[in-house]
Amino acid sequence: MELDDIDRHLIRALCEDATQSAGALGREMGLSQPATWRRIKRLKELGIFGPRRVDLDLEGLGFGVTVFLGIKLATKGRVSLEDFERAVRAIPEVQTVQHVLGLFDYRLRVVAQDLPDFERVLRRRIMTLPGVGNVEANVLLSEERRPGPI
Amino acid sequence: MQVDDTDRRILRQVQADPEAPASELAERAGVTPATFARRLERMREGGVVKAIREQVDWRALGYEVEVSLRVTLDKTEPRAFDEFIIAARAVPEVISIGTFLGRVDARLLVIARDMSDYQRIYREYILSLPHMTDIEALMQVATIKDAQSVPL
Numbered sequence: 001m002e003l004d005d006i007d008r009h010l011i012r013a014l015c016e017d018a019t020q021s022a023g024a025l026g027r028e029m030g031l032s033q034p035a036t037w038r039r040i041k042r043l044k045e046l047g048i049f050g051p052r053r054v055d056l057d058l059e060g061l062g063f064g065v066t067v068f069l070g071i072k073l074a075t076k077g078r079v080s081l082e083d084f085e086r087a088v089r090a091i092p093e094v095q096t097v098q099h100v101l102g103l104f105d106y107r108l109r110v111v112a113q114d115l116p117d118f119e120r121v122l123r124r125r126i127m128t129l130p131g132v133g134n135v136e137a138n139v140l141l142s143e144e145r146r147p148g149p150i
Numbered sequence: 151m152q153v154d155d156t157d158r159r160i161l162r163q164v165q166a167d168p169e170a171p172a173s174e175l176a177e178r179a180g181v182t183p184a185t186f187a188r189r190l191e192r193m194r195e196g197g198v199v200k201a202i203r204e205q206v207d208w209r210a211l212g213y214e215v216e217v218s219l220r221v222t223l224d225k226t227e228p229r230a231f232d233e234f235i236i237a238a239r240a241v242p243e244v245i246s247i248g249t250f251l252g253r254v255d256a257r258l259l260v261i262a263r264d265m266s267d268y269q270r271i272y273r274e275y276i277l278s279l280p281h282m283t284d285i286e287a288l289m290q291v292a293t294i295k296d297a298q299s300v301p302l
Contacts, residue, residue: 001211014204018168050207052168053298055200056161060151063300068250068257070288085294092301097294100218103286107218111300138252144235148206148261149213149242 001046006031008150010039011048015147018052063111065118066140069126070104074133083130093121104136151196156181158302160189161199165299168202208245208261215262215289219276222284223255230281231256241275254286 003011006029013025026036043049058066073084088097088108096109110126112118126135153161156179163170163179170178176186193199208216223230231249238247238258246259260276262268276285 011204011206015206016201016203018202018204047210048206049204050210051205051296053203053205054161054165054168055203056165056300057198057200058300060198061153061161061300061302068248089295094295095297095299097296098218099291099294100288101291102288103220104288106294107288136253138250138254138257141249141251143246143248144239146239146245146247148208148245150206 001048006039007043010036010043011150012147014040014043014049058111062113064114065112066143067110067112067118068138068140069106069108069110069122070134070136070138071106071108071126071129071132072103072134073105073131075131080131084132087129091121091125093125104134151193151198153193153198156185157189157193157198160186161193162299162302164190164199164202165302212263213261214264215268217260217262217268218288218290219258219260220254220286220288221256221258221279221282222253224281224283225255227281233280234282237279241271241279243271243275 009029010025013020013028022037022040023033025040026033029036031039058064073080084106085097085099088094088106093110093112094108095111096107098107099105100107108126110118110121112121122135122137126132159179160175160181163175167175172186173183176183179186181189190199221234223234234256235247235249238244241260243260243262244258245261246257248257249255250257258276260268260271262271
């Protein structure tokens, strides 16, 4: 897939703010609105963008705690993986579930209002998941998303 | 800034389907398009909605490997976190840098085109980052859920 400097610039800009108009983006680069629009359309057609993300002020909305959990399953086998995945997907406080290789089987990103609320989620929802074994929790202090190799 | 139930309803719909046209999201939230636009704008100005971003699908660009590196830092060095983060920012393949309270101090999300590319990045850049005492790698196999939404 061929990307030139203008494409790269557009990708970076849209990853900062997807709601910018083609006109405004084009002006920054000395490109006309229609030309910019065509470029963006092409990038989208190439499938370069996954789902959009909405960045909220979680703390302001009452979610003061984000915790990453590493989970090792106690028992393995096809059936238990599927049961675990179905159950974990249904927990509203669990934002992300990744199947990983290494020290753990799954990596979870969990939001909670505060530490007591997190403890409730951990005890009532996580520890009761089918097949769950070792759980390691790390509380997120800061997070910085980088533009990546673009 | 205070958000009320209507704001929360709007946020729920935006979170659930950020690509949908505003008119549709307004209808799902049970408000008029004008109210939807006005309230969303107010929440953006008030900082409740920090940004609506596109996300690069790195696989589409040929990056097949994604590794989560869990890093332990040398806490006897007071500048360890700052210097580690500054150095990690200079590695283009690092797409996320997190710091933690727990057994892990920092986490880098690293992407690579394939395993030999990962090997190169790991040897040339990652291993020379300052103040690391331990690294553990988790290789992503599959994403089971990526909701990014919160139970509002």
